[in-house]
Amino acid sequence: xxxxIFGAGGQVGRALRANLPEGIAVESFAREDIDIASAxxxxxxxxxxxxxxxxxxxxxxxVDRAEAETDTAFLxxxxxxxxxxxxCKAVSxxxxxxxxxxxxxxxxxxxxxxxxxxxxxxxxxxxKLAGExxxxxxxxxxxxVRTAWVYAAGGANFVVTMLRLMGERDELAVVADQIxxxxxxxxLARALWKLAANGAEGVFHYTDAGEASWHGFATAIEEEAxxxxxxxxxxxxxxxxxxxxxxxxxxxxxxxxxTATYAITGPANHWREELRIMLDQQKALS
Ligand SMILES: NC(=O)c1ccc[n+]([C@@H]2O[C@H](COP(=O)([O-])OP(=O)(O)OC[C@H]3O[C@@H](n4cnc5c(N)ncnc54)[C@H](OP(=O)(O)O)[C@@H]3O)[C@@H](O)[C@H]2O)c1
Numbered sequence: 001x002x003x004x005i006f007g008a009g010g011q012v013g014r015a016l017r018a019n020l021p022e023g024i025a026v027e028s029f030a031r032e033d034i035d036i037a038s039a040x041x042x043x044x045x046x047x048x049x050x051x052x053x054x055x056x057x058x059x060x061x062x063v064d065r066a067e068a069e070t071d072t073a074f075l076x077x078x079x080x081x082x083x084x085x086x087x088c089k090a091v092s093x094x095x096x097x098x099x100x101x102x103x104x105x106x107x108x109x110x111x112x113x114x115x116x117x118x119x120x121x122x123x124x125x126x127x128k129l130a131g132e133x134x135x136x137x138x139x140x141x142x143x144x145v146r147t148a149w150v151y152a153a154g155g156a157n158f159v160v161t162m163l164r165l166m167g168e169r170d171e172l173a174v175v176a177d178q179i180x181x182x183x184x185x186x187x188l189a190r191a192l193w194k195l196a197a198n199g200a201e202g203v204f205h206y207t208d209a210g211e212a213s214w215h216g217f218a219t220a221i222e223e224e225a226x227x228x229x230x231x232x233x234x235x236x237x238x239x240x241x242x243x244x245x246x247x248x249x250x251x252x253x254x255x256x257x258x259t260a261t262y263a264i265t266g267p268a269n270h271w272r273e274e275l276r277i278m279l280d281q282q283k284a285l286s
C-alpha cells in the first residue's frame with residue numbers, strides 16, 4: 001500500500017511515521033513541504049505520488065486563537081480538506097481525515113456516537129465540522145476519524161506544558177469540570193493505520209479508554225512524573241471553567257463512543273497506561 005501523510009510535522013503526523021506498519025510505503029509532507037491551503041500544491045503532490053490512501057493530519061489546532069483567526073481556521077480546516085478530497089477522487093485514492101470531539105457541544109450524558117447530532121461551540125469546532133462536510137461532499141466513502149485530547153512526547157500539548165509548570169511551581173490550578181479522554185498520539189496512529197488498511201468508510205471515533213477531567217489528568221501526570229523522578233512534586237488544585245476563562249468555549253463532557261472503531265482496530269489501552277508510556281518517551285528526550 002502506498003500512503004501520503006499531510007501534517008507530518010505535527011503530533012499525529014510524527015506518530016504515524018513512528019508507527020508505520022510493514023508493507024506500507026509512505027511519503028510524508030510537513031507544512032514546510034506543502035501548504036495544504038494551496039489546491040494546486042495538493043493536486044500536484046497527489047498526482048505525482050499516486051497513493052492508495054492519504055491521511056490528512058494537518059490542521060489549524062490553536063483552539064483559542066481560532067476565535068480571532070476564524071478565516072484562517074476555516075481555510076486550513078475546511079477548505080483545504082475539500083481540495084484534498086478532490087485530489088484523492090481524481091486518482092481514486094482513499095482518504096482518512098482527522099477531526100475532533102469539539103464538533104459536539106458536550107451536553108450529552110453518554111459518550112457521543114459517530115452519528116449523533118453535532119453542535120460545535122467554538123470557531124475551531126465549526127471549522128473542523130465544515131471540513132468533515134467538505135470531505136464527505138466530494139468523497140462520501142472517506143474515513144473521518146474524530147479524536148480528543150491528543151498528546152505526544154516532544155509535542156506541544158497539555159502533558160508537556162504541565163511537566164514544565166510542575167517543574168517551576170509548587171501549586172497549579174487545573175479545570176475539573178471538563179471531562180474527556182486523554183489520547184496518546186502513538187495509539188491513535190496505530191488505529192489510523194488499521195482503519196486505512198481496512199478501507200474503513202464513514203465517521204469513526206477513536207480515543208484511548210477511560211475518562212478524566214483536566215484536573216484528574218494533571219494529577220495523574222504529577223503522580224507518574226514524580227514516580228519517574230521527572231519532577232519533585234506539585235499540588236494540583238481543582239478549579240472550575242468559570243475560574244479559568246478562555247477565548248473559546250469548550251465542551252464540558254465530550255466522551256467519544258469508540259465501540260465501532262475498536263471492532264476494527266482492537267481495544268485501546270486505558271489512558272493512564274498510555275500516559276506512562278509517553279512519560280518514559282518524554283524522559284528519554286530530556
Ligand atoms: N491535539 C488535539 O488535542 C486534538 C484533539 C482532537 C482532534 N485533533 C485533530 O487531530 C489532527 C492532528 O492534530 P495534532 O495534535 O497532530 O496537531 P498539531 O500537532 O498542531 O499538528 C498539525 C500540523 O498541521 C500543520 N499545518 C497547519 N497548517 C498547515 C497548512 N496550511 N499546510 C500544511 N500543514 C499545516 C501544522 O504545522 P505548524 O505547526 O507549522 O502550524 C502541524 O504540523 C488535527 O486534525 C486535529 O484537529 C487534535
